[in-house]
Amino acid sequence: MARFTKPLRSRLLGRRKSSSGKGDSSQEQAVENAFSNQELQKLELSADLQANLLQIMSILSDCSDVVCREFDFAQEERVKLALIYVDGLVDKTQVSDQIMRRLMLDAPLVKQDGEFTRARALNLIKKKLLTVHQIEETNQVDIVIDAVLSGDTVLLVDGHACAIISVARGWESRKIDESQTEMVVRGPREAFVETLRVNTSLLRRKIHNPNLKIETIKLGQVTKTDVAVVYIKGIVNDKIVTEVRERLSRIKIDAVLESGYIEELIEDSPWSPFSTVSHTERPDKVAAQLLEGRVAILVDGTPFALTVPVLFMESLQFPEDYYERALIASAVRLLRLFSMFATLLVPSLYVAIVTFHHEMLPTALLLSLAGQREAVPFPAFVEAFGMEFTFEILREAGIRLPRQVGQAVSIVGALIIGEAAVRAGLVGAATVIVVAFTGIASFAFLYTASISLRLLRFPVLVLAGTLGLYGVICGVLAILVHLATLRSFGVPYLSPVMLSGDMKDTAIRVPWWAMLKRPRIISMAAPQRVARGLKPTPPPARGKR
């Protein structure tokens, strides 16, 4: 490794300090001993290998995982080479076999009609020696640094003011695995992983079409995370792509560790309980979204891809609906719609009816309810609110708890809170049933919408406890008005609403042979999806001929 002299390092740092004194952004001034992006952009490589190394290694000083390997070209001392890479991010066998071995040992074997001079070395290496699949050339220090830190291997050649970047990445990462959050019975099982390249390849494998465009930008001034904007040209609504690019380019943040960072920075209504950017970890879902004219945003380091624009109706839609037969899928969707209403309303309706509107119940049911609630010391509202609150705690605890204590929580949750509370007469059995039903119903549709509705359940519950059924209705209407005000990248969130076209894929799904058009509300670019007249008709029976 190159040992850099103290004076030179301080010279570099000194120059940096003077430039920051001129009034760069405040963030850089705060970080005393670091290099800023703007500064790096100004630096260029020189023809002197040692000077280059000093410069680069002083920037990468105190990074114990950076390896700098100096060696001679083709066993001769005339031409010096240096290889810089990050240990752990590169494929070691590739670096030693395809790069170092070629340059040190195989180079003399390459037929050439002269000597290995400095002048010829660069071309020789590029054209004849490096057997790496992808190389790049640059003279910018910031590009070199970026490349090294993204896992590329940088080769510096003495006497040339440029660096050869060879892509030989290879790091430990999670294998493509079954989706953990969006399960299906029928349909592809694979889910995205944390590596962006793998994720884009999953999409590419589903859509073999040159119109599938993947644009990449870097976001996060410190993390420099790769973010890909994916869409299908010709199907997508160009306005939405422009809008996505515009909103992404506006982002100035230090770090992007998960797509959620981006979601919060590009969404339309930041204070709404409903999410106007959808996320998924299923490549088949993203592919389907792209084919409907949406735009996907993939972020390196997370398996969750964002898709926009999103409609409220998507909370009812799961990939499996499109693989299962239409009739079954439609029935299941209606079930989900019901669950959605149940999640929001069942506890509130229970409280409203028990507190204010006894007359709405059949007499037998009313008597049975009254009998159960006779011993309960709390009003129905307090009871239901408390149980709902307890359920939310149990749910949250259930996600966070270490596996070993899982059993304890479920026993405490199910037995003590459910059974014992009823026996002790603290809670009516009916309340437990209502809360349990609501809890289960809340998992029957998209998780994102479920969280929003579970949150809204509490204000509606308060309205039910104070104003009865009227409060519930007003609460629902207010939520409806709120939903109608939302837009996701220009598309009304509530659309398609009743009888407004695009209704074939909402609360029900028509068979594929009837789903002729893409949703027009998202993109008008290429409306036709399925050819007409594909409805299968049985051939005439043989005997009749």
Place this chain on the structure above:
Amino acid sequence: MLEAGKIDSKQAIFLMVSMVIGTALVFISSSTARLARQDSWISILLAILAGLMIAWLVVNLNLRFPGKTLFQYPEVILGRWPGKLVALLYIWFYIHVSAEIIREYGVFLVSAFMPETPMIVFEILIVAVAAYAVRNGLEVFTRVNQVILPVIIISVIILVVLAAREMDFKRLLPVYIDNGAVPIIKGAVTPALRMGEIVTMAVLIPYLKHTKKAYRIASTATMITGFLLLTAIAADLTIFGPEVTTGWFFPELNMVRMIHLANFLERMEALIMVTWVAGVLIKISVYYWAIALGSAQLLDLKDYRPLVLPVGVILLALSIMIHDSVMDLFVYTGTFVNFVLIIFEAVIPLFLLVVAVIRGQGRKQNQG
């Protein structure tokens, strides 16, 4: 533009239907049956014709002045100050009718569902939701309505089907002979004026995507409304007969109370409450929007949204002050309100149209 939203024909039809049946569905049966008795359904048919005429009048007037609302074209027709006066009168009309509706709404909920709750609570809540919708513009409550109207229509159909067991069509006999023409025509006045609320098209037309379809929108909306009212009144008459229908303020509510299904589905008043609250929300939103928009246009403001809160407060206060008691309300809605409605739904538009035709105004814009 004060209002940036544009709505398409279907949305406009939906909006107009909801706006009219929001209140009409619950309030018409009793007052019509009092006059026209078992021939009330004929009154409704007459009312549809009258409604169509008002719709034609308003649309015709509006299409002469493209891009201008009811609050703007009187100025073109009558000159600046008389025009402003007419616009002001219309704003008063909308404020008055809205306050009236809010009061009717509160009275209905208090007397039918929760007698011990102060009326103002119901009113504040619905006006707050309406204000939220209006603040966000025409497109928002139009979309809300696209969800609400199907719910209302389906509820009406469900109720009528479930109550069908109790129906006896002999109660509609004898047709005409008993009454003669006069009571039937008298009975038609109230429903006709309710359907004449289609006059609000005059505010809506400039915000249509296809202005030329305005005739079709207005007539379709009137027909749908008329059909729904016909269904409701026919159900009331065949179930209860004219005498009993007259005796109740809200016959539909009692119709729902008749429903018994499998010893479980009883007392489905909740369904009526849902349709009532939802329908009124749309109606109030449209009027509320018209008031805010009209005031802004009258005063040449750049934005109507700052007016939403003050208008809401005025509506609420007025709705409480406007009548002393329920009886006062019903006497008023039975008699005096009809004069107000006739003036603003028929007389003034007709006057404006006549003046416009005589002065030859509006044609130029129309042709050019």
